[in-house]
Amino acid sequence: MSLYEKREEGDVDHYQNQEAAEAGCVSVKSDKSMENALNYSNETVDFNPRDDQTGVLQQDSVQKADDGLRRAKDQHKISMTNTYESLFERNRIYTQLCIIHGESEGVNEEHEVLHREKTPRLQDTQINCNNIFKDLPGPGLEKKGKIKAVLTKGMAGIGKTVSAQKFILDWAEGKANQDVDFMVVLPFRELNLIRDHQYSLHRLLLDFHPELQDLNSKIFEECKVVFIFDGLDESRITLKFSDSEKVSDVTEVSSVGMLISNLLKGNLLPSALIWITSRPAAANQIPSKYINRVTEIRGFDDPQKEEYFRKRISDEHQASRIISHITRVRSLHIMCHIPVFCWISSTVLQKFLKEDLSAEIPQTLTEMYIHFLLTQINMGNQKYKERDPEKLLQSNREVIVKLAEVAFKQLMKGNVMFYEEDLIESGLDVTDASVYSGICTEIFKEESVIHQRKVYSFIHLSFQEFLAALYVSYSHVMKNMEPLQLFLDDKHERDRPKRNRYRSKNISLFQLLKLAVDKTHQIQNGHLDLFLRFLLGISLDSNQELLKDLLPQTENNSKIIKGFMRYIQETIKRNDNLSANRSINLFLCLLEMNDQTLYQEIQEFVKSDKHSDMYLSFAHCSVIAYVIQTSEEVLDVFDPMEYKTTEEGRWSLIPAVINCRKALxxxxxxxxxxxxxxxxxxxxxxxxxxxxxxxxxxxxxxxxxxxxxxxxxxxxxxxxxxxxxxxxxxxxxxxxxxxxxxxxxxxxxxxxxxxxxxxxxxxxxxxxxxxxxxxxxxxxxxxxxxxxxxxxxxxxxxxxxxxxxxxxxxxxxxxxxxxxxxxxxxxxxxxxxxxxxxxxxxxx
Incomplete structure (x- = not known):
């Protein structure tokens, strides 16, 4: 039996934990010696002074081992505190994230943001991150055996890593989970760098946590250890769960992927607890039989959004104005369930209110991200002595275009985390990358990890999608379509000789946007849906004006944009082959382009009694259901049989019942x-x-x-x-x-x-x-x-x-x-x- 199984379950006070350690409850040897001491019998025992001396030496040895273990634990906690206390905003601003037991139902075949907009908030059993391995109270949540492995899902930037950091920090500071001896943090972004190396589990622990190097490898089998594997979606490691290779000794050498697999299967350190975080799309890499509990982070609910803004913005009046604006604009309000978007919004809107700008406050995601980009560029300019506007402009343009190219090329590959080889492949020098991360501190992140290697990422996936769209727009304006071939060519075009594909550099804006729409429709998981919304939003003349210092001047495109809006409207109204998710994203694209025409038409149509006068395509029905579902007005009676459409069209209307009083x-x-x-x-x-x-x-x-x-x-x-x-x-x-x-x-x-x-x-x-x-x-x-x-x-x-x-x-x-x-x-x-x-x- 391992040591922690001999302790009382539940959190204990930090000082009680220390007393337990001092009482000799942290060593197998000490346990055995105590058992022997209590094994009395009626037999006569001969006294031998040497035996007594040996017992004293054994006690000294045990005491030294206990002291060494206690020192290692203290050093480990200090190291973890120093590492994680500065990685997220202090307790004054930190808002408890909504972690729920269970997960959203069904296969997610749409972009994470759209999935969030459409998914109703269910009756949730909420879990504090510190209780992630504990039994849950309430009917239907009875204990089903030991919870060894927990999988926590959540979209990019929703707070999975922050929740894990909070869990670690509260333990290190003695606030929770004091029955745990060690927490081992193994982010996949760092494990990727050694994926081709051979390691023992013990060697791996010491590489990531050098403060544990004085401990014997066997001690981890006797202590309560929590492994945290953060970012499964970032993994480039193959996990194999076949029985072909079994690793059961912490000193046995194998591949990193095999070590992780054997930990999950319980072959390595059977008593260890494991917490894995992942975006939903990558979570199926681990068979469900190796996971005891699935949780999901939904981010901030409405009260938590308000709590965050009021904690972050000290001016109460200013905070109220920002909350009011966010609440009025649905697309912004939806995005604010993502903590990092709350930070972006507060950064931009505080600047607007502080400077009392006459310009209109951002109403769309594209406008918000453009203003955030410009704000960060201005902050970067203040770090340098260069004051020549032309030189600053040229420097800024070069930096942003290079970063945008990286964003675009890596987005096409599905990468959100980049390494030196990825940057070189994207045409960015590694030395320049460090400079760029210094200029755009809050946009492009450089992180030093294991073996002094570098890992790069953008502040959030949505910002990478925004910059990728900016790069496509820039390339079109510069008439440089060659870098975009992989994105624009469909599978039939790629079969043609390269010289026959898009030879003309003068592809029109209308053609570019249409090709982008067609491309996103080919991707069933909605991977590029938000990217498309940004691309269409950037194409507006008003947003081109905001970006005039980064994008070369273009002629007025208002007529082309209006024509493309009509094209999207007709696509929605007449297309029976467009999926519900793609249809709704096209509708959201219209809203991103500040086109409310179809939205107003649908509202009037739903309120009228002329539902059977006009044939509705499947796509149109999907959008109607979305509008009803998200409307502030509740529909009294909803009867899909009144709508002139196909059977599938009526089925696509069913999600609207959530916002109706009577459904027939x-x-x-x-x-x-x-x-x-x-x-x-x-x-x-x-x-x-x-x-x-x-x-x-x-x-x-x-x-x-x-x-x-x-x-x-x-x-x-x-x-x-x-x-x-x-x-x-x-x-x-x-x-x-x-x-x-x-x-x-x-x-x-x-x-x-x-x-x-x-x-x-x-x-x-x-x-x-x-x-x-x-x-x-x-x-x-x-x-x-x-x-x-x-x-x-x-x-x-x-x-x-x-x-x-x-x-x-x-x-x-x-x-x-x-x-x-x-x-x-x-x-x-x-x-x-x-x-x-x-x-x-x-x-x-």
């Missing part, structure tokens, strides 16, 4: 996929749905189980649910019964008519009826198959306290039972009314 979804031939979307809507914190009619759909029991999950959510406000003729059996009644028993249940009326429930199903429902949490007033079961001779069935149904059990001539339930049900209703009614009647009579 009968006869839509819904599948389990659509029911999953409905369950998600019911669980959303901003769900407005009160009535839901799903009649005449072949839902079957599996779909009802999904819906029941939504019914149990504290965010669900559904009062009426109709499931008439949905091919249901008694198997679905267990999940419905569970929903009725939930303390969150608000269901008042349930219609299960024309379904084959059978006696077994009714029996299950009756359990829900008897629950004190059940709010049901009306249960309908017309033409429901129930055994006429079953007295048990009658008793089950009659146990309902406030139910109207509606039957008709085709029902197999006897008429006398209907009378019994009506009498029951009358009795209940009289019990409620009689006291009032008697009170009135008494007063009279």
């Amino acid at each position: 979804l009968a006869r839509l031939r819904l599948s389990i996929q659509q029911c999953d979307s409905l369950s998600l809507a019911l669980r959303s914190s901003n769900s407005c749905l009160k009535q839901l009619d799903l009649s005449n759909n072949n839902l079957q029991d599996s779909s009802v189980k999904l819906l029941s999950t939504g019914l149990k959510s504290s965010h669900c406000h559904l009062n009426i649910l109709r499931l008439v003729f949905c091919n249901l059996t008694g198997q679905c009644c267990e999940s419905l019964s569970s929903a009725l028993q939930s303390s969150n249940s608000q269901l008042r009326e349930l219609d299960l008519s024309s379904n084959d429930l059978q006696d077994s199903g009714v029996k299950l429902l009756s359990v829900g009826f008897e629950s004190p949490n059940c709010q049901l007033n009306i249960l309908r079961y017309l033409r429901t198959q129930i055994n006429n001779d079953s007295n048990k069935t009658k008793r089950h149904l009659s146990s309902a306290r406030y139910f109207l059990c509606a039957c008709n001539a085709w029902s197999s339930v006897s008429l006398d039972f209907l009378y019994f049900g009506l009498i029951l209703i009358l009795v209940q009614w009289s019990m409620m009314v009689m006291p009032v009647f008697l009170a009135l009579s008494t007063n009279a």
Whole structure:
């Protein structure tokens, strides 16, 4: 048994931990010696002075080992404190991030930002980062065995690394997790540099944490160790989980990838705890059977956004103005769930308010990023003595264009972290890279890591996407299209001889933007969606004016831009082959270009009664659903059958139910996929749905189980649910019964008519009826198959306290039972009314 398993579970006070160490609880040898000391017997024992002397020497040896371990732990904590306390804003500004148990459902086939805009916030079980390995309280979250490996997902810049740093720092400062002896931090961005080397796990630990070099390799098997692998999405290491190579000794040499795999499989240091962070797209590199808990960082919710701005901006009036502006502009408000975007926004908007600029405050992402870039350039200029405007302008242009080229070329490869070889390949000298990171400190980061190697990155993936778009625009203005061939050529063009591809340098702006749209549509995971929004935003004359010192002057493009806006509108209105995600991104591109035309048209169309007058493409339906879903006004009644479109088009409208009071979804031939979307809507914190009619759909029991999950959510406000003729059996009644028993249940009326429930199903429902949490007033079961001779069935149904059990001539339930049900209703009614009647009579 390892040492930490002998300790009490949970956090302990730092001083208590020290007392435990002083008591000799940190050495296997000391444990064994104590066990021997307590092993008394009735046998006669001969006294030998040499034995006593040996015992004293052993005790001295144990004490020295304990002292050495304690010193190593203290040095390790000091080292970690020095490393991490300066890497994020101090506690005055730090805002607790929203880490939730579980993850967003479904495969993410869209850009992270768009996914965030569309994904409703669910009922979350939030976790403090310090409790990431601990059991969670609450029903359904019972302990399922030891939590060894935790995978935390989150989009770029959402705060995964900051959460890990906070976890480490709180431990190092004695605030939490004092039962942990060592924390080993192994970022993938650094592991990439040694991916081709052979290492033992012990050697790897010492390379990353030299302060542990005096410890014996075996001590890590006896102590509680947490490994933190940060940034799986940045990994260029192959992880293999086959049984071909097993590494079980910390001194055994193997590849870095094999060491990580064996740690996760439990072959190396079986008692070690492991925390891995990753962007969602890369998380599937590790088989789920090696992960005990999955969490997701959603970033700031609305109150946390406000908390961050008020902590960072000392001027209360200024903070309120910035919060007000961010809240009004939806695209900015959405992005502010990313902590780094909050920092960018506060930097830009504070400058505007401080200087009282007459220019309009940024309304789009492109405008915000342009102003941030210009702000950072001005700050860089102040570091140098050069005051000649022309020389400064030329210098700035060279720096930004070079960085933009790196951003573009690495974005096309999917890289967010760069090494010296990547920069050289992108045409940037390594020496220049250090200079550029000094000039643009807050844009381009240079980090010294293991073996004095350098790692480079931009402040955030979205800023890399912005600079990449800037590079495309710059290359077009300079009529230098050669660097863009990889981006612009489709797979058919690449098969042609190079001399035949885009020989003309005079490709029009309209052609460039159209090719960019076509290119992004070819990428199913939405990798370039935000890049496209920035490219279209930069093309506006107003933004070209802001960038006039970086981009050469161009002629007025307003007519071309208006023509391209019309092209996007027509693409959305007429394209049945465009996916929902691509359609919505095109719509967001229009908003990024300050074109509100389609948005206003859709709002008027939804409010009108002329839904069947115009044919709607699949893409158009997807955008309509998005507009309804994100509108501040709640729709009273939503019926997709009123819309003139295809069956797939009506299905694409279903996410809109989240912002409707009454949804009529009968006869839509819904599948389990659509029911999953409905369950998600019911669980959303901003769900407005009160009535839901799903009649005449072949839902079957599996779909009802999904819906029941939504019914149990504290965010669900559904009062009426109709499931008439949905091919249901008694198997679905267990999940419905569970929903009725939930303390969150608000269901008042349930219609299960024309379904084959059978006696077994009714029996299950009756359990829900008897629950004190059940709010049901009306249960309908017309033409429901129930055994006429079953007295048990009658008793089950009659146990309902406030139910109207509606039957008709085709029902197999006897008429006398209907009378019994009506009498029951009358009795209940009289019990409620009689006291009032008697009170009135008494007063009279």
